[in-house]
Amino acid sequence: MDTGVVNEVEVWTRACANDGRAFTSLFDTHRDRVFRHVLRLVDNAHDAEEVTSASFFELWRRRASVILVSDSVLPWLLVTAGNIARNVSRGTRRYRALFDSLQRADATADAEQIAVDHFEDDESLGYLKAAMKMLKPVDASLVILVVLEDYAVTEAATLLGLSAGAARTRLHRAKGKMRQQLTEART
Amino acid sequence: MKQIDFDPVFSAAIRSELDARVTAPTARISLRRRHLRLGAGIFAGASILIGGAAAAAGLLTMPGAQEVTELGVSVVETATGTAAVQLGAVPDGATGILVSLTCLTPGTFSFDDGASIGCDMDDVGQPTGGGSYTLNFSPEQQFITITTAPESSWTIAATYVSERTTEWAINANGETYGALNESGEPNLIAVTATNGNGGFVHAGELAHANGSEQAATFTSPEQALAWQDSMAGKTVSVPVYQNDGETRVGEFTIQY
Missing domain, CATH: 1.10.1740.10 (RNA polymerase sigma factor, region 2, helix turn helix motif)
Structure with missing residues (x-):
């Protein structure tokens, strides 16, 4: 090069x-x-x-x-x-x-x-791992790409074979589940 | 926070293994299977007869096939890791060593001449978990070495053989017919059709259908990839004839 x-x-x-x-x-x-x-x-x-x-x-x-x-x-x-x-x-x-x-x-x-x-x-990493394992593989992949790695939802959707709309909905629900899991783990 | 780095020694080993796999993909395919990959497609429910393979299948009457005569008994040995197998004195007339290797664990198993057979977890215990190979040898060589990782296990059966490639036959139209062999291809190539019938395809028709004719015109990998994309999912058939090259007995199918 x-x-x-x-x-x-x-x-x-x-x-x-x-x-x-x-x-x-x-x-x-x-x-x-x-x-x-x-x-x-x-x-x-x-x-x-x-x-x-x-x-x-x-x-x-x-x-x-x-x-x-x-x-x-x-x-x-x-x-x-x-x-x-x-x-x-x-x-x-x-x-x-x-x-x-x-x-x-x-x-x-x-x-x-x-x-x-x-x-x-960073103890929250432990909770993060547990929460990721709880999600379905596709949802976990969405969280990885969009939340952790800053890719656009549309880009992640292309890779995972989802429509952009479906990806947004799944991501929203996955975030909700993770938030709940993290809250429960801390209380 | 303490920084954790990727182990540099492990990384270097992974890197060189990746390089080896990418650069030499055919090294992991046994000779017989490599020859079967003539084009980019898959021969669906049909197969081409190769000299050596035809002989192994007992089709000794096929013109152009290799006549393999076993000289003496097989030496069978099982080992783990790299090991040499003693074969004893070389019989008169021996031209090679027929080695049949079965993988007992996943791994890559290399012969003296660098050819190798690769098995992964799914291959072990399956027909794909091994292969047969004829090694050329020097007259003074009385052993073969299988090189592999310390934990990889294998069994081989090795026999001295003499090999002779028979001549192609010629039909009434003056066309040569028989099995593919090291001298190239006859006008009519022996195949097994999708219906199970033995027969022959015209070399030109096969070259057109399996992409080798097109491949000869490619000047860049991009062209090859574009052609592959254009063929993806398609199925191409060529007629299979008797050795007269005229009487249809079935068809030979290539799937992309």
Whole structure:
């Protein structure tokens, strides 16, 4: 990329034509954003790394049906990672043998502990996780995209195969349910 | 708040695995299955006979098919992780090693020459969970190595074989007919029609229907993708004939 301007549609097209460098550049670009997102939804950093990685493997495996939103694969990755995070062991099962065979920098570090230290700073995250699990997958995806990641409702609707009106209604109800859940958890 | 970063070592490993999968998709498909992917479509309820596959199916009379003679008994071995399998002395006339690998766990299993068979969770215990492959070998080689992750298990049956590709036959119209093989395609290619009948399709008609004729004119991935989009959901049929190239016995269907 000499120009410094990266057109992701072009990169995605090249990746789909078996250009490994194009695909890994998508990984480089979006890894941290997806990782930060998943950290809010799972219990520890190891799980977040595996969910993030699995979402990129899924991006490749399901490339024929990936929908770009705002000319980017990021929304698809966020939604897919969110769905995998709902049931980490099931969502990463396809890649379990691979993940277990790969080296880590600190194999001995207690990832769970790191995660607890991190999350105690913000107890509402725990409620958020619980509330997200309570929602139907489509509604959870809507909350992820619109509330947490600031995409427009119409963009989220495109990705999830909903009409804009249906997406607004579902989002409104989902927010209501989450608000109720958070209130109950605090009292 | 303490910043948690993605483990750089794990990330680098994931990155290189992604690169490998994207760059070499065919490396995860066994040789037999790779040959079957002639075009972008799927052969629905029909199949093309390939030299080696035709021989494996016992259709030794098919012209152009490979005649495979097993020399000696199979060595069967089960292992977990990378391991070498000793095959013993090389019999006279051996041209290859017929290896049939079955995945006992998900994983990627690589042969000495770099070809590999990939199995995921859904493949294990299924017909897709493995494959047969004929390895070329050097005369002094008395073992084969299967390379895989430490926890991946596999079983192989390996046999020295001698292979000989038979000649295509020629019909009354002067057209060659038989199975696809390494010398290319005959005028009439052996297939199994959707109705189960064995027969032949005209090479030109197949090339037009399966997209290989069009693919030869593409100069960019965008053109290929556009063509793929234009064909999505369509079904194309070509007639299947007897070896005279004239008597219809069924049809061969390609689904996009």
